[in-house]
Amino acid sequence: MNTYLRILSFARPLRNFAPKYFIYSIFYSFFSVFRLVLLIPVLNILFNTVQNNNIVKEKPEFEIGTRYFEDLFNFYLHHYIDTYGKFSALIFVCAVVFIAVLMASLFRYLSDVILQTLAANLYLNLRATIFNKINSLHIGFIKNGQKGDLMSRMNNDLGEIGSSIISSMTVIFREPIMIVAYFIGLFYISTNLTLMAILVLPLSGGMIASIAKRLKKQAKDSQETAGRITVIMDETLTGMRVIKAFNANKYIINKFNKETTRLRDLMVGLARRKELASPISEFMGVAIILGIVLYGGNLILDNNSPLDGATFISFIALFSQVLTPAKNISKSLTNIQRGLAAGERIFEIIDTESDIKEKSNAVSLNNFEESIEFKKVSFGYNEELVLKNIDLKIPKGKSVALVGASGSGKSTLADLVPRFYDTLSGELAIDGLPINDYTLESLRKHMGIVTQDSILFNDTIFNNIAFGVENPNPEDVKRAAKIANAHEFISETENGYDSMVGEGGSKLSGGQRQRISIARAVFKNPDILILDEATSALDSKSEKLVQDALNKLMQNRTSIVIAHRLSTIQHVDEILVMDRGEIKERGKHEELIQKDGIYKKLIEMQSL
Template identity: 50%
Template sequence: MKIFFRLLAFAKPYSRYVPSYAILALLAVVFGLLNFTLLIPLLNVLFDTAPAKQPVEPTFALNIDYFKQLFDYWFYSIRFEYGAKGALQFVCGIILVSVFLANLFKYLSQRVMTDMRTAVVRNVRHALFEKMTQLDIDFFNKRRKGDLLSSLSSDVIEIESSIVSSVQVVFREPLMLVGYVVLLFMMSVELTLFTMLVLPVSGFVIATISKKLRRDAKRGQALLGNILSAMEETISGNRIVKGFNAEAYVQEKFDKENNMYRKVLKSVFNKKELASPVSEFLGVTVVAGILLYGGQLVLENRSDLSASEFLTYIILYSQILVPAKNISNAFTSIQRGIASGERVLGIIDHPIEIKEKQNAIPVPEFNESVEYRNVEFNYGDDKVLDGVSFSLDKGKIIALVGPSGSGKSTIVDLLPRFYDVVGGQILIDGKDIRDVKLQDLRSHMGIVTQESILFNDTIFNNIAFNKTDATEEEVIAAAKVANAHEFIMETPNGYQTMIGDRGSRLSGGQRQRLNIARAILKNPAILILDEATSALDTESEKLVQEALTNLMRNRTSIVIAHRLSTIQHADEILVLQKGKVVERGTHDQLLLTSGLYAKLTQMQLVQ
């Protein structure tokens, strides 16, 4: 139950809900119990049993007996004065008022609980999304999108429907149960002790079912993540699916996961539905036992209960089945929610690897240089960078070239601390980047990658991403520098045109120019270009390259280029191979060495 209470902690502060809910639920229970205690005088009227003389008004005392005697005094006074019909009308009126108040307080307590339920779901989803934005890139590289989407959607919904919706049952129904048991003990200790014998058996059966239910629920949520992953991959890669005539292939893979999920879900529902009839059958078994055992005592005049009191006892005990059944159902439902809660809390509790030190150094401006000193980095057991060293002065351009897998992208990913070095240092203005404020570090950088990352929003909002104070003039100026203004004005609504999911309504060159416009608007001190033109056709590349040239002018830049013709004017070119810098120099200097750079250049000229 540790996870159950941790999830409920998302409803804090409890003072908003607990006092009002406790009062309203208690009143609902009290009036609910009162309905059944009124059955005794009602049956007495029907059975025509009454005391020989009118009872005396009791002396005030703050206990249950006083209120019971007071009600008897009123009831029998009315009976003596108005007869059986008058007493019957009086009891029926009291029952109606009591039922109305019981349901009114039940409804009001439900409203309080609804407020809490929605607050828990909102806070869980907020905490989950907030943690996802804080986690380092390596976390997402090791997780499937489908699992993360499943946690944000179905897991949170399961928590709401299974755990939070069961809260009112967990807190209200035990009150009802205790109230019924207290009344039963007050009526007959002997019969009530007899009924308690079945509780351990019922508890054991429900616990066994719940344990298996929780195991199946965990497996079911994992399989749902597989289904969402398959759907996301098929939607994202629909061109490849159609191009390879792979519709039947992906459908078969999806159906396999879907059928496995159905099988587990069927098992979960079967076990969940089993708890209710089992608890009901055991409860009715006890009622039958009471009728047999208690009925013999009444018939043989060996019981303290009258016939009307015994009937009320049976009716009252039968009402125990309702909260007992609700608690049983809630307990089994909670197991499903706990399985989802474990997945959600597993993400929320996941340690953040890239942390900012407590007394991090502020770096409001970039003034001097970026330096890599003997930098080493591993992906697992694979060494990716081995003793990489170079210095980049402010306003200079350095280019990284080399075959695939040589470590180029890793070098630029280390600068904004998407990952941390495992050896050596990276310095900005002479300060280790691990010692400076993370937000300050990243605020100095603009990143344009091979993949155009755009959002399903307007062109204006994509260019002005996270710059909420950007004016229309500033956005248009950035678009003009990025050679994007002309095509933007040709779209249906100009800068207010929606571009679709990941910019799907634009061409590759158009998407990339919006990325560049976004970087221009940010006006970063340090620019990182990771093969920004490699995926473009010749015409688009020319426009984008012009935009990049405008962007890099008088700006500190690290450029990874697939096409070597685009980096000829770099102040220094580093040639990497297997994580090491094997050559360095200007374009002209490297061509004279007849090394790897010269070979790569020659290969591209031949092509």
């Protein structure tokens, strides 16, 4: 119940929808019953069974109650019969039925529009909440989570939730109103027949509720399996080159088929349970109708019974309509269970606490004035330390290079500066104040980052360079591209700076993508520059040109450079040699060569 109420809260503002939906449902129910009750006078006219005790010769005075409306209708009906004849009276009744059907259709349409609008609002608010949440979570969550599963939750699970809400609203409002309205009509026609029907209905409802209750676990399993399939598809499309190179097509196809087969089995199981509800409700409904036919037929055959043929046929027609909302409720219960399972998966994301939290009294870092300082900083994933007791001070305008074997902690150390992660112990400060005391936006505003994997977005080259900036100056964009040695190839593209780069920059080469990434950092003109193997994807010619541009960009700018090619960082103010999360050596290039330590061995290995 809590999950359902949470889902419903995202359809806000609910007060704009629920009252209208409730009112429209009442009118729809009224006219739906009214049109069927009108069968009685139609049949009486056709079969010439109009009874004298039903004739109302004078127009009744208004009073609250069904008796007034019944007498008013009978007055006009018999007035038509006496004045214009039975055929004209039949036309009159048919016209009233036509109007009732028209009004019922109108109010059903209005209620359905309200319902779809509510569902659209729910999609909008829930999707925005999930997207905002994912953007607010720490990078570790995205790395540890499976991208395909997250995408499946945002798309497939949201679809299940939408259908669940639509089903639930019909269950809560319209269908119960319909059933109540029908039973009011049934009681009006014959109390005895209606009581007989009511005694049997709970059996059908109990069986359907039992089926729906078992659907939730199966629905959650199917949604998780669908998420794994999305992961496999995403990995396949991303790693197609590797799959083909290693002849792993059969392996990946078998893996995919295994999950899709499991999903098929789960979906078949779900379908069996889901589709069982409707036949059960239909079977029970027909069984009840047959019982009513036998009981009512016996009453009609008894000449002393007040029940006549026309009234009995109208009762059967009206009761048969009860089956429709009853079947809809049975189907809705199964959809609701699937929606609740999807909702739990969605709320797992929404309820995830970010490891990176901003203090309520955080201050803005308006200007970077002094230094970045690590004081006994340690960090690790789970229980394994990746950084151990790091002591480091980087004065403003100075450059530091981090070198070492893969897994030594270089990128992790750099990721602490923009607070992609928080330290486990020790303190990381900027201008003497712990970075936790700054707002995240003001902290990251001073930083530009170029990663080893060039990340581009499916947009124009211009918008990728000026990423995150509203109304950028075109000249500044071109200047940044020229510094990054990107202007020449950009100008040669079909639409220049307005050319689309494709998904992930697929329309560009690796070197071109990296130069666009560098241009993005140049355009931001940050106080602190983090280069994570920024030239690794460039050819020799481009690397030299870009490295010269980066050297100029790094002048008088605080820079943290992670480099695999040690020849590119010999000009920095200090080189830190990292090994297993610790700083083992530090100094300038010449000093480290003379030490005959780890750095010199790395240089010699690259010289081979």
